[in-house]
Structure formats: structure tokens, C-alpha cells
Amino acid sequence: MKYREALRAALDEEMDRDPAVFVVGEGIGERGGSYKVTEGLLAKFGPNRVIDTPLSEAGFVGLGVGAAIVGQRPVVEMLFIDFLLLAGDQVINQAAKYRFMSGGEGRVPLVIRTQGGTGNSLAGQHSQSLEALYYHIPGLKVVMPSTPKDAKGLLKSAIRDDDPVIFIEHKQLYMTDGEVPEEDYLIPLGEAEVKRAGSDVTLVAWSHMTLKSLQAAEELAAEGVNVEVIDLRTISPMDIGCVLDSVRRTGRLVIAQEAVKRGGVGSDIAAMVAEQAWDSLRAPILRIAGKNTVIPFNLALEKAAVPQVADIVAGVRSVVGAPART
Amino acid sequence: MKYREALRAALDEEMDRDPAVFVVGEGIGERGGSYKVTEGLLAKFGPNRVIDTPLSEAGFVGLGVGAAIVGQRPVVEMLFIDFLLLAGDQVINQAAKYRFMSGGEGRVPLVIRTQGGTGNSLAGQHSQSLEALYYHIPGLKVVMPSTPKDAKGLLKSAIRDDDPVIFIEHKQLYMTDGEVPEEDYLIPLGEAEVKRAGSDVTLVAWSHMTLKSLQAAEELAAEGVNVEVIDLRTISPMDIGCVLDSVRRTGRLVIAQEAVKRGGVGSDIAAMVAEQAWDSLRAPILRIAGKNTVIPFNLALEKAAVPQVADIVAGVRSVVGAPART
Amino acid sequence: MTSVTPETVLAMYETALTIRRFEQRAIEQYRVGNIRGYLHPYLGEEGIATGSIAALEPSDYIVSTHRGHGHAIAKGHEPRRMMAELFGKETGYCHGRGGSMHVASRSVRNLGANGIVAGGLGIADGAALSIKQRGGSEVVVAFCSDGSSANGMWHESLNLAAIWDLPVIFVLENNQYAVSTPIRDSARIEHLSDRAAGYGMPGVTVDGNDAVLVYETMQEPLRRARAGEGPSLIECMTFRHGGHHVNDPGTYLPADQLAYWKGHDPLIVLRDRLAASGVGEAAIAEVDERVERVMDEAVEFATASPNPSLEEFLAEVAS
Amino acid sequence: MTSVTPETVLAMYETALTIRRFEQRAIEQYRVGNIRGYLHPYLGEEGIATGSIAALEPSDYIVSTHRGHGHAIAKGHEPRRMMAELFGKETGYCHGRGGSMHVASRSVRNLGANGIVAGGLGIADGAALSIKQRGGSEVVVAFCSDGSSANGMWHESLNLAAIWDLPVIFVLENNQYAVSTPIRDSARIEHLSDRAAGYGMPGVTVDGNDAVLVYETMQEPLRRARAGEGPSLIECMTFRHGGHHVNDPGTYLPADQLAYWKGHDPLIVLRDRLAASGVGEAAIAEVDERVERVMDEAVEFATASPNPSLEEFLAEVAS
Ligand SMILES: Cc1ncc(C[n+]2csc(CCOP(=O)(O)OP(=O)(O)O)c2C)c(N)n1
Numbered sequence A, B: 001m002k003y004r005e006a007l008r009a010a011l012d013e014e015m016d017r018d019p020a021v022f023v024v025g026e027g028i029g030e031r032g033g034s035y036k037v038t039e040g041l042l043a044k045f046g047p048n049r050v051i052d053t054p055l056s057e058a059g060f061v062g063l064g065v066g067a068a069i070v071g072q073r074p075v076v077e078m079l080f081i082d083f084l085l086l087a088g089d090q091v092i093n094q095a096a097k098y099r100f101m102s103g104g105e106g107r108v109p110l111v112i113r114t115q116g117g118t119g120n121s122l123a124g125q126h127s128q129s130l131e132a133l134y135y136h137i138p139g140l141k142v143v144m145p146s147t148p149k150d151a152k153g154l155l156k157s158a159i160r161d162d163d164p165v166i167f168i169e170h171k172q173l174y175m176t177d178g179e180v181p182e183e184d185y186l187i188p189l190g191e192a193e194v195k196r197a198g199s200d201v202t203l204v205a206w207s208h209m210t211l212k213s214l215q216a217a218e219e220l221a222a223e224g225v226n227v228e229v230i231d232l233r234t235i236s237p238m239d240i241g242c243v244l245d246s247v248r249r250t251g252r253l254v255i256a257q258e259a260v261k262r263g264g265v266g267s268d269i270a271a272m273v274a275e276q277a278w279d280s281l282r283a284p285i286l287r288i289a290g291k292n293t294v295i296p297f298n299l300a301l302e303k304a305a306v307p308q309v310a311d312i313v314a315g316v317r318s319v320v321g322a323p324a325r326t
Numbered sequence C, D: 001m002t003s004v005t006p007e008t009v010l011a012m013y014e015t016a017l018t019i020r021r022f023e024q025r026a027i028e029q030y031r032v033g034n035i036r037g038y039l040h041p042y043l044g045e046e047g048i049a050t051g052s053i054a055a056l057e058p059s060d061y062i063v064s065t066h067r068g069h070g071h072a073i074a075k076g077h078e079p080r081r082m083m084a085e086l087f088g089k090e091t092g093y094c095h096g097r098g099g100s101m102h103v104a105s106r107s108v109r110n111l112g113a114n115g116i117v118a119g120g121l122g123i124a125d126g127a128a129l130s131i132k133q134r135g136g137s138e139v140v141v142a143f144c145s146d147g148s149s150a151n152g153m154w155h156e157s158l159n160l161a162a163i164w165d166l167p168v169i170f171v172l173e174n175n176q177y178a179v180s181t182p183i184r185d186s187a188r189i190e191h192l193s194d195r196a197a198g199y200g201m202p203g204v205t206v207d208g209n210d211a212v213l214v215y216e217t218m219q220e221p222l223r224r225a226r227a228g229e230g231p232s233l234i235e236c237m238t239f240r241h242g243g244h245h246v247n248d249p250g251t252y253l254p255a256d257q258l259a260y261w262k263g264h265d266p267l268i269v270l271r272d273r274l275a276a277s278g279v280g281e282a283a284i285a286e287v288d289e290r291v292e293r294v295m296d297e298a299v300e301f302a303t304a305s306p307n308p309s310l311e312e313f314l315a316e317v318a319s
């Protein structure tokens, strides 16, 4: 099943299960959304639960917050994570804070589905990886699945969660294929998964970078380097325990992220591991990340702006090759 | 001279020097701004260069971007950094990217003056420390002065800079006093300052946390712990070299930030130092930071939500006390 | 126009007086240091919350603003728990975590005050959408301000409500100033209600200091909303009796304008309305006394209440 | 109304045809893989950029949109450097870093296309403010779209321009769709120009496919703006000839509506105008040929141009 079909199945099942669940966004009805995730939902659930909106990003995110507060379970689709900046106040000052500021009485079971990342020559305002912005905000959960199976199980959990969840997909994943269980299942928020077991070095990634990391691990295996690839799946709350366990075994950590390195989630992981697995580390932690640049339009430049498989391979090699500290 | 007076002096001098400089924001004219920074400027420079705006945050930040593109040097005042989220698109998608996306031809000499932080019981939407959001964005510079002298010298440099600068002040600093040179001077963006020399441990801070760190260093000195306090002053571009030099001497690093720890700037510093000064580190890096919470209204809870001097003292002690690795 | 009974007028008087005295007591408590942070008094604007909310059912929702004490009290919040919240006490509506700018309560269907001007208008649309989705007949009253009308969120929220026929009544409290900025410097039109036409919704401007008039003006928009015919905008003219917040002297307010509006005080207007509807002084005196008792009790309650537990808070935020 | 000379009409025809052929060539090049990413053709809307910009001085500014090729060409961008940018080449206006959605150039005072709908309107206000501050008489034409009118930035930008009498002319290109969403689902009013009244600025709706009419309609707003009397809103009705972008079939566009507007093609209207003003076929044929040559040259130039240097880019972004 394709990633986008898995997302659609999750929406379909949850809308079947709970009449409080509805979807709202730009061109998600008849058109089925820019990435065709909501295709068919309008026909099945009608205009009362599948709502096309004007280009009022702050307005319809706020609408989602309000509907959630009174007991609905809105799934708001934001075409690009770049545009979520137009609703920054609604996400960060309203959705994320309502529960705490109301003394715990108010809850905001809102899911904001959006997508980020490079690869389609969409240039600076349509290609960003901005998860770090939401990762920093208390009150928000941030999910970034890399496979169809995870996408479905995590989206269903996100919809059932009573707090706001920023659910970030990736342009390059919608058409990827993968096994998805027949039966109804959930994947809990906050659980990482070891996507490939290994003993020489721990390679942590999330979203599309997980696929690139697995390819890198394949290549390195051929060289006899045994890489453990961890897919965080949810970055907030983060399953740092899974990372620490692995690092305690491998003694080496490489983090691969598409987002800009400065202030990225990878820095946080590096800081936590260096703090908590200090004595297990046998080499400096390496962060492989996006360059300090706006994403360029030109294809070659765009590729050079974010880590490619070869960069990960080279990075892991350098860490494994580094003189071990004992 | 008080911090807010130093800021006013910087605006006054730059507006005198360059007719392209003007200020725009809410209640900054007759009223002189919520923190009285712009007091007197309207009388001196007139309504053409000191402009009161309606509550159109995205609009007047965009206005600043446009004026800057055509050669003015706007200084936009955003009352609270919390409200800058209303202009997220204008700051991150427009101001930060214009130069790159235009192929380098377009420049945006815009300064956005704003303020953040806790201490006045202003609750969740008026007390945040959000520098990490802008720190992560290529194309933005982020300045966070802690003293009147730095505030003046850095604001003048920010105004003369040809790229957008997010200039973040702190509520608790406006009334603080400090020496400010008589003569005209600039402090370059991107230069940290060792505010107190020491040999046992490096303590890195910025903005208001610098003052708390210096107090902590005083207390620790009494215990014979010799703390070197570095004030980053500018967090982007960051003078990491200054931090690395210090850590190479002290072998120990503590970072104190008011912002939430998860995804904060401190994590980035920790990651960079662990990567580049690996062999000099004799103990794990400690990040002392804000708790994972919305800022509470209640005074006692608000205090507990962010690091206090005692927390810094205790943190530094624990790091100095940690068994040295050699 | 519905004919307003003497009982209703008297009830409105009690509400307006309760708001008035609550604000005055809160300011006293602020001065002696029992309340901190921002406190935006509703003094002089009581007619709007009083008249508009008197027209509602308990099942209807409101969305409030940074100047929200009046809305909350009119919607049924207990003054004592309001005062406790302003004190930052555990017994407050937000357990001391929200304060004046974030008072909210499910119990009375107040979706919350807001520290962000216009920040609650999308929330109002969302609550209204859910009413529509569930086929309910409740209404959401979205209080907003002259300053908010310059914000993009105001535009988007009114337009979304209009295109989807959402049961929202936007009650714009035009006190003619945003802190020190007069509305004439923020809008080049006579009446902000004229903007309603741009969204295809009815808009009207009325005297906000006449609670009874506001109450009556609410009737048609309420009918429309409950009938699924969509939102309306009611602009209520009013004026602050003092500064923007308790620490703002408000010296920029023109003396003559201030004098006019103080003479046209919502409580004076209500007393005239009471006289006109033949309510006797005795009944009024009874209300006055009751309100005083409630206020004394509120301050005592807030004072005696415990602070939130630091341990509990630290446990909540551990990580 | 100014009388439009035959020369002016012929010049407009050349501009409109250049835009038309540029888009058609760009689509061809997209199909064969020489252009990637988003490409939003201006096909069918040429009358608006042509007529409005023909009324400007070179010293006037424009702010463009995601559908911006027409604005750029009308303002004087060279088709070859435009095509090179679409190809992502070093010789493009943005050295291949911006692409179709970010074309901008100081040389012709195009402040830039924008990937964010309504994202450029504040920039327009800012440029206009600086003109006012310097006492200049230039004008900023801010192109915007029907979809943008639902966005808060549209509201804030029009209002700021109005209260400060900024020399901006908001030219709203109402092609009646935002991707697949018809404007009637996004606004409950007949004419978006009716919103101008809410800001206290003049607003008018005209046939955007008649370049000459657009040109004439610009005159009074231009006079106002240059005289410091403030902004205006001109809504230009039009329709796309195809999908939202090159990969959108646009099957949702109602056949009859599409047929009507294709029959009312801006180029057909201009040819009628040419005939009416007595411009002969020979002069027109000359233009047609010149445009073809320019297009051939543009595609050759773009094809032959080098890609941006990877080394330079890596050096720029080192860190
Ligand atoms: C979006 C936003 N901008 C600015 C502020 C700071 N602020 C708080 S109240 C206020 C004035 C608001 O005036 P108005 O909207 O007319 O409401 P009023 O205070 O008159 O009731 C301002 C500028 C804010 N809280 N939110």
C-alpha cells in the first residue's frame, strides 16, 4: 500500500469509527488534496465532514482549535509546512497552550496534517523542513512517519490523542510502497523503531531521511560496517531511551536530518546522548544535516542543500573510522 | 545609563545619521512604546519616521520588508516576541529568503526589535523565550544583548547590517543600569564576550540569563570555584570559537538558557562543542534551561519554570564536582 | 424588538453592577499587590457583555478577549473563583495558571479570554462549525474589539463564518481606542460595522452603553444564527473609564470624550431604564447590597485560598 | 478617460502576445523536462498585466504573484532571462535559485513574484511607504488574486495602505478560481471590489480581458496615488485557459464558462481594438514575427546557458 493510501485509510477508518472526526483544508474535497490523500472522502462522508476552505490559514487552523475544544476531532490539512507559519499564533499561542492555561480543563484534540521537504524543485517557500520549530514548543506533539505502516498507525493514534499533534509528512514519501497490516492497529506516539539492527554504529533518522539512512546502511554493510538504523517516528515526545540503549551498545552515534543543522532536532539528540550516554560514547557524535541555506530552485543545488545517501555513507564511515576512545 | 535608554540612544543616533532609518510599531509614537524605548523620537523625527500602527502584525512586518527592499532601514517594533508568530510568514518566508531567492540582488536591511522572557506574571502568551525558532532559519541574524552597552552597540550594528536581524530584548533588562561609552561605537554582530574570566568551568549564557550567570559565578567564587562566564550577545551568527577556546582551557561546559530545553539554542551549543572540543571535555556538558511547560501566571510557578541563580549555582557545582575524565 | 420585562432589566442591572464592582475590587487588590501582571478593566463597557449575554441561553458559547472579566461574569462565572484566578490561586478557574487574560470554563461555556487580540475568533468559528455539524441550535458570541478589526484574523474569521453560515454573532466592542491609538487612525471608515457588507453578513452599530438596546439588538442575529442563516456583526460603541490596563493612566483619552461617556455610564443608563420600567428603589437597594456581599466574599475567598502546589506543578512538567 | 493611441494599443498587443507565447513555450519546455517545479501559466489573463502596466512609468514598482510571468514580461523583464530562470540556469534573473515563483529584478522595479498567496502585499505597502517618506511620486501596483482576498494579509495590507494614504493600486486578478475552489465558495459577495468600501478606498470591477479598458481604468487610481490621495482597488475579471499549474488538467473548470472566456480571449479583444483603431495587418504581422523570434531566442538562450556553479553555491552556504 502506498504511503498516501495508508494515510487515507487511517482517515477513513477514524471517520467511520468516530463521528467527531472531520477533515478540513484547501482543495481536499472534490480535488482530493494536492497529494491525493483525502481522495474519495467527500463522496463517502459528505461536505459536513470534508470541508474545502479558502486561503485563510490562520482562520481555519483556529477553526480547528475551536472545534477541538468543544469536542470534535478535526484533522486540518495544511498544504505545506511552510504555510503553517501563517498560523503560527494559532498553533503555538492557542492550540499548544489552551490545556495548560485553562488549568487542565480544556483539551485540544486537533491534528494538523502537513508536509515538508525537498526534491521537487519547489524552491525556498515550498521545501522547508521546519519540525524543529514545533518540537521546541511545550504542548505540541510532533509525528514524522517514514513508512505506510507507520503513517497509518500513527495518524490513527494522533487522531485519538487528546492533545494537538503536528503530523508532518514528506513530499518524497507519498508514492512509496510498503506492507500495511490488514487488521486494525495503532502505533503509539512516542515510540521509535529499530528499522535495522546493527552493532558498529547507531544511525538515527526520521521521516524521509530514514529511507536514505537504510540505503546508506545497505552500502556500508557491503563494506562490513554494521549499522543500526533507528527511526524516531515521533520526535516529540521522543523515545530517547531507544537511542540511548543502542548507543550504549554501539558506542557511536550519527544523526541524519534533512532540516538545517543549526538549531535542528539532531542537535537536541546529540546533546541528550552526550549528557546521558557520556561514558558509552567512543567517538564524537556526528550530525549530518541540511546546509545553512534557503532551498534553491535548481535541481543540482537543491540536492546539494540536503544530505544524500552518499553523504550519510561518508559520515558513518568517518565516525566508525575514528579512533575509538576507551 | 539604563538598557532602554541605551536602545533609545542607538535609535536616535542612527536616525540622525541616516534618513533611511525609521521606526514603526504599536504605540511607539506619542506613547513611546510599552517599555518606553522610543520615547521622544516622535517629537524629534516626526510622524513620517516614527509610525504608530494598528494591530496588523503580519502587515506591518511585511511593510518593513518592503521598505527595506527598496532601500529604507526600517526598525519594526514587535511588542512581544510571542506576537511575532503572527508574522511568521513575513519573517521566515519573506524577509529571510528574499536575498537568496532573488539570486543575491535583493537585500532586506530590516531590524525587528522585540522582547521576550518571564518575570512579570504575564502568563503563557506574553512570556516566551522563542529565539530558537529564528536561530534555525537561514537568512536571519539573531541578537540578544544583556547590557546597556551591548544593547546600544549591537542595535546600531543591526541597523547598519544589510540582512534582516531579529533583535530580542528582555523584560527584566529594560531598567537595568550599566556603563555606556560616551563616544560613538559599534559592537559587531557575531562576537561573544567573556563577561567574567575563569579557569574551572565555562558558563555560556545570553540575554537576561547572563546576569543570573554572573551572580551565580559570584556565589561560586566564594566557594573557590572559578567560573568563566561567556555572553554570546549574538546567537546567530554565533561566536562558537570563543566558547571552544574557553572549553579547551576549562574542560567543562555549562549552558544556561531561559528558553525551554527541548530544541533550544543550548542544545546546539552542546552539540557543537561535543563535536569540536571532544578531547578537551572532562565532564558531560550540562544544559540548565526552562522547563517543558507553558509559562504559568502564578508568580511562584513562573519562577519555577525557568532557571534561577540557585539552579545555575547547583548545576555548575555538579559539573565541577563530576569526576574528571582524562 | 422584544419587550424587555422589568425583571430582565433588574437582572441586567445586577450583572452590570457585579462587573463594575468586581473590576473596582480587583483594581484595589492590584494596588495592594495581591494581583500581578496585566489587568484590563471593563469599567465603562459593562453594557455590552450584560446586554448581549442576557439574550443568550446557558447552552450558548462565548469567546472572550483580554478585557474579559465582564464577559465571564455575565456568562455566569463565580466572582470568587474569578478573583481567585486573578490572585493566582489554586481555587481560580485556571488553578492560577492562566490569570486574567486566560479565564475560561466549560461549566458556563466560556471558551476563554485571550492574550492575543483577535486570537479567539477562529476558535469561535470552530465551536460554531461543530454546532452546525451536530445539528445543534446553539450560538457562539465572539467578542472582539476595534483594534482587532485591523488584524487579519478578524477578516478571515468573519469571512469563514459568512461563507459557511456559521452561528456566530460577532460583538465588536468599539471603545474607540487600542491602548493609546484612536480607531480613526486605524480605520478610514465611519462605522466598523460597514465591513460586514464585505462578507455578505448583516452589520449594525448601536450604543453599547445601553444594555437593554444591546439585548434587543441581539434578537434578530440570534434568530438568524439559530435558523442556520449565518453570522452577524454588531458594533457596540463604548468608551473606557480609565487606562488600557491598571497601570496605564490613560492620560491620552480626550477629557471631553471621557466626560461624555462617563455621563453616559452603562449603570446610569440602566438605572434610568429601571425607573422607566417602574422598578422601585427597594429592589435596587437589595441588588446593591447583594453585590457588595458577593464582592466581599470573593475577595475573602481569593485571599484565603491556597496557592497552587509547586510540587504538583513540577511533577506535571517533569522532563 | 484618456484616448488610447493606436501605437499604445499595438504595444499592448505585443506585450500580451509576448506573454501568451512565453507561457506556451514554457509549457512545451516543461513537457520535455527542461523546466521543473511549479509553473502557473498566465494564459487567458494577459489583458490585466498588459493594460495595467502599460499605464505605468518605468520608475513605478510592481509586486507580483505565483502566477507572475505576465507581470514580469509586461514590466520589462527580458523573456530570455525569464526562460533561463525557469530552466534554473545561472543566467536567469535569480541565477537559478528562485525559479518561476520568485522572479524579481531591481532593473525593472519588479519587487518579486511570491510563492505565498498574499505574501507580497505587505511588501507593496512598504515600498509605497518609502516613496511617501521620500516625497516621490512613484506608484506601486500590487497584483493579487481572488484567493488572496480571503487571507488576513490582504485585509491588513489594504487597510494599512488606506489609513496612511499609500500610493498603491491593488489590482485583483479575479480568475474566479483558487485551484479548484470557485470564488463563490470563498466569498458571499458579488464583487470583491465591494470590500474596498470597508477600507475607505475606491473600488471598481472591470473586464480584465480588455487590456485597453484596464489601461483606462488605471488612470484615476494613478492620479490619486501620485497626488498622495491614497490607494485604490481594481478588480479585473478573467479566467484561466487551463489548469492551475502545468500539471493540473483543470477538468473542474465548467465547460461553458471556459468556452465563454476563451471566446473573450484578451488577444482577440486586442485584435478587435487594433482593427477599430485602424492598425493594419502588416503592422500586426510584424509584431507576430518579432515575438516568435524573441521566443526562439529565449529558448535557445536558456538551453545554452550554464547551470549555476555548485562550487560557488557550496562556498556561499559553507557552515
Ligand atoms: C495581536 C496582538 N497585538 C498586540 C497586542 C498588545 N495589546 C494588547 S491589548 C492592545 C490594544 C487592543 O485594543 P483593542 O483591540 O481596541 O481592545 P481594547 O483594549 O480597546 O478592549 C494591544 C495592542 C496583543 N495582545 N495582541
Ligand SMILES: Cc1ncc(C[n+]2csc(CCOP(=O)(O)OP(=O)(O)O)c2C)c(N)n1
Pocket: A026, A055, A057, A079, A083, A086, D040, D066, D067, D115, D116, D117, D118, D145, D146, D147, D148, D151, D175, D177, D178, D179, D244
Ligand atoms: C498562503 C498560501 N496558501 C496556499 C497556497 C497554495 N496555493 C498556491 S496557488 C493557490 C490558489 C490561489 O488561487 P488565487 O489566489 O485565486 O490565485 P490564482 O492561482 O487563481 O491566480 C493555492 C491554494 C499558497 N501558495 N499560499
Ligand SMILES: [Mg+2]
Pocket: C145, C146, C147, C173, C174, C175, C176, C177, C178, C179
Ligand atoms: Mg479598543
Ligand SMILES: [Mg+2]
Pocket: D145, D146, D147, D173, D174, D175, D176, D177, D178, D179
Ligand atoms: Mg484565482
